[in-house]
Amino acid sequence: MHNLKQKMKQNKTLDFIFSGKILFLLPAFTLISIFVIYPLMLAVGYSFTDYYLLKPNDISFVGFDNYMEIAYDKYAKKAFFNSAKYVIYIVPLQVILSLFLATLIAKKSKTNTLFRTAFFSPYILSIIVVSLLWKNILDPNSGIVNEFLASLGFAKQEFFSDPNLALPTISFIILWQGISFQMLILMAALQDIPSSLYEAASMEGANAWQKFKHITLPSIKGQVVFVLIVVTTGTFKIIIEPLVLTNGGPQGSTSSILLYMFEQGTRYRQIGYSSAITVIFAFILIFIAFVQRKLVKEEEG
Amino acid sequence: MKNIISFLMILLIFLALVACSNSSNNASENSDAEEEVKELEVWVHVPADDPEGENYDVRAKEFEEAHENVDVTVEHIVKTGGGSGYNDRVNAAITTGELPDIIALESVYTASYTDSDILLPLNEYLDEATFDSYLDTIISAGSVGDNIYALQSFDLSSPVFYNEDLFEEAGIEVPADENGNWTLDLAWSYEEFLENARKLKDHMGQEPVHMFTENNGWHMYAHSPIIFSNDARMVGENGLDTEGYLDSNNTKEALQFIDTLFRDGIVASTTREDAFALEEAAISFEGPWMVDVFENEYPELNWSIMPYPYGKDGHQSAPHGSWYIAATQNTEYPELSAELVAHLTNKDSAVKMEEEAGLIPGHQELLDSSETYSDYPRKLMLDQLVNTNHLKPKSPIFPVLEDALGDIMEGIALDNGSLESLINDAKEKVEREADRFK
Known part of the structure; x- marks a missing residue:
């Protein structure tokens, strides 16, 4: 029985290949090959070399030296740790708050249209514009937030210069901008839930929490998992905000792993070393996505 | 028959094109040879x-x-x-x-x-x-x-601006030559700078000196001359050795002077944009382009330029x-x-x-x-x-040196660890990179 199933599967694959349908995949496959697979293979190759950007014709194989160096690099460790901090600060809040906002505005009404537009507007702004906007708002000397704090008699806060405040502040800005897109995805999922389910639940005497727990959440589980994976991997990939707002400082407290990799590759010109960081980073992301999917599947089972 | 004619026609066109292209190549080759x-x-x-x-x-x-x-x-x-x-x-x-x-x-x-x-x-x-x-x-x-x-x-060359009104109010006598100019040879030593900055602080009730404290290339450009003027270096002649340079007594002395500026409340730990223009600072290490800004946007500001403070006689240094x-x-x-x-x-x-x-x-x-x-x-x-001396390191690892100095300066400003530990961290960072070039 098992062999039969496998044979049928093989036949289907062969049919797909020879029927010409595979041609439809070709454009996407070509683009992915050029812009994702090929650079990744190059990065893997370079990670075993001492490639220095200014000496492209003098590259030597160094084995696992770059990987060993990462293990002893306290700045790399700090950057990995910072990226994990960003994930801890941002992911749970972003998923919960986007779900909360989506629930609030899922129903079609004129007021909700207004709210939807308002909530979504940060997303259409460029990350650099948003970063500069918040930099002004939170400026220790002339920023509106500090002016307000001062008027209440509180001390002015160095949001981007205080090593303890800088990372949470950047996390807040990322959260503020990113929440709207996830909200939109979840809102679309919420609108797909048949209203008859809620009507039936109401007739059975279910309260709002019970409806949310037993109808809403199970119905949008797929989308929640999607949002969770996208937000987690996206948060690990943070680079522009710390680059624009603090350049990784103060004292490296906001540097993310991607920013550190970028700095090693472009500023210090150590392509071999930064490629090794890229490879480790790619494995971490694949691992996280895999674990998240596995956990959700197990729960479904 | 029709096919044969078509084939011959295509062949004819192809040959004609080849002939044309050859003749044009020849023509261009000839003209190349000429000029x-x-x-x-x-x-x-x-x-x-x-x-x-x-x-x-x-x-x-x-x-x-x-x-x-x-x-x-x-x-x-x-x-x-x-x-x-x-x-x-x-x-x-x-x-x-x-x-x-x-x-x-x-x-x-x-x-x-x-x-x-x-x-x-x-x-x-x-x-x-x-x-x-x-x-x-x-x-x-x-x-x-x-x-x-x-x-x-x-x-x-980046100047050190000072506010003439605030100097006068604080009772500071501006050094001047016979023409009334504050010339290079009348620069303040570290001690004189500190003494006068303290007077300014007492008068103003806030940090009288403005420095940009963010960790970027500005520290190497505008602030490193203060350190180099104490006969200090970051690296040796080969641009790679740190031992005896970054951790020398002269470097430590110079960094100690900068540390005192921050610990004594002479310089604020974070950048105060426009502090000098708004007369909230009496001395400022800013770019030469600010001359136009002060002249055009702050006509009331009574600014002038003073020489860079120095550590040891004969080692005056300035940005370039x-x-x-x-x-x-x-x-x-x-x-x-x-x-x-x-x-x-x-x-x-x-x-x-x-x-x-x-x-x-x-x-x-x-x-x-x-x-x-x-x-x-x-x-x-x-x-x-x-x-003056221009002692910015000539090194293949200059970006790392720039960052290492930035780390030290930022660490001093934020009081993040002892001077010794900041120097050791910077030295470690530089040495790791230098090893790749040795």
Whole structure:
């Protein structure tokens, strides 16, 4: 029985290949090959070399030296740790708050249209514009937030210069901008839930929490998992905000792993070393996505 | 039959085309032999409508007119923050081996580029008289070892601004020569600077000195001269050794002075934008471009310029450095490229850059006739450019040195660890990178 199933599967694959349908995949496959697979293979190759950007014709194989160096690099460790901090600060809040906002505005009404537009507007702004906007708002000397704090008699806060405040502040800005897109995805999922389910639940005497727990959440589980994976991997990939707002400082407290990799590759010109960081980073992301999917599947089972 | 005719027709057209293309190739080969056009490509980091960009276009045109069969193309690749847009393009060209004949580069990167055999030694193609015209500081910044690789027609030296009104109110006597000018030889030592800054603090009730504290290249440009003036160095002659340099007593003494500025509340731990313009600071380490800002936007501000404070006698130091022009090893015409570098940075360029951008002329002959820098306080910027030490490290790992100094300065400002631990961390960072080059 098992062999039969496998044979049928093989036949289907062969049919797909020879029927010409595979041609439809070709454009996407070509683009992915050029812009994702090929650079990744190059990065893997370079990670075993001492490639220095200014000496492209003098590259030597160094084995696992770059990987060993990462293990002893306290700045790399700090950057990995910072990226994990960003994930801890941002992911749970972003998923919960986007779900909360989506629930609030899922129903079609004129007021909700207004709210939807308002909530979504940060997303259409460029990350650099948003970063500069918040930099002004939170400026220790002339920023509106500090002016307000001062008027209440509180001390002015160095949001981007205080090593303890800088990372949470950047996390807040990322959260503020990113929440709207996830909200939109979840809102679309919420609108797909048949209203008859809620009507039936109401007739059975279910309260709002019970409806949310037993109808809403199970119905949008797929989308929640999607949002969770996208937000987690996206948060690990943070680079522009710390680059624009603090350049990784103060004292490296906001540097993310991607920013550190970028700095090693472009500023210090150590392509071999930064490629090794890229490879480790790619494995971490694949691992996280895999674990998240596995956990959700197990729960479904 | 029809097919045969079609085939013959296509064959005929094909042969005709081949014949035509051959004849045109022959024609072009003949004309090439007669007059070969030498094409030179120049990449600069400034837009065409900027005075500097415009100057390169004008000089390129002049060069074409003065040389038969030479075609110069200037490509303006605008730099973004930290020079990244332009630098990315140069880096990509290095990777693919497609560098142009001439490039603009930050003078501090000359050592990195020469270490990688990217630049052409100009002294092999130009005579000594050509170099004699330039300021020593420009020749020094563009040289590595015995060779000169990069030149520029102007330079910058960042001033230390002070507020005359606040000085007077605080009872500080401004040092002056017989003409009433605060000249270079009357600079304050570390101790004098501290003593007067404390008086200013007592009078103002807040941090009287303004410094930018963020960790970026500014520390190396504007603040490192304070350290170097104590006969201190970051690295040895080879640009890689830190032992006995970054951790020397002189370096520690200089950093201790900076630490005192922050611990005694003379400098604020974080940057206060516009503090000097708003008279919330009486002394400020800011860029020379602020002269125009103060004159145009703050006409009431009674500002002047004082010399950089120094640590040890005879070691006065001041900021310098800019983007320079260099020829690359990629050029097919080294002699012509070297000549073009000299032409792009000639005296006419210096005059134009002074007139249009207020920059210090980079040719000896023009210093006396300089209108902008003939009187104090602006003359002080010229004096410190010409007469002080310029000890920014010439090292293939300059970006790491810049960051390491930034880490120390930021650490001092934020009081993040002892001076000893900050120096050790910076030393470790530099050594790790230096090991790759040893």
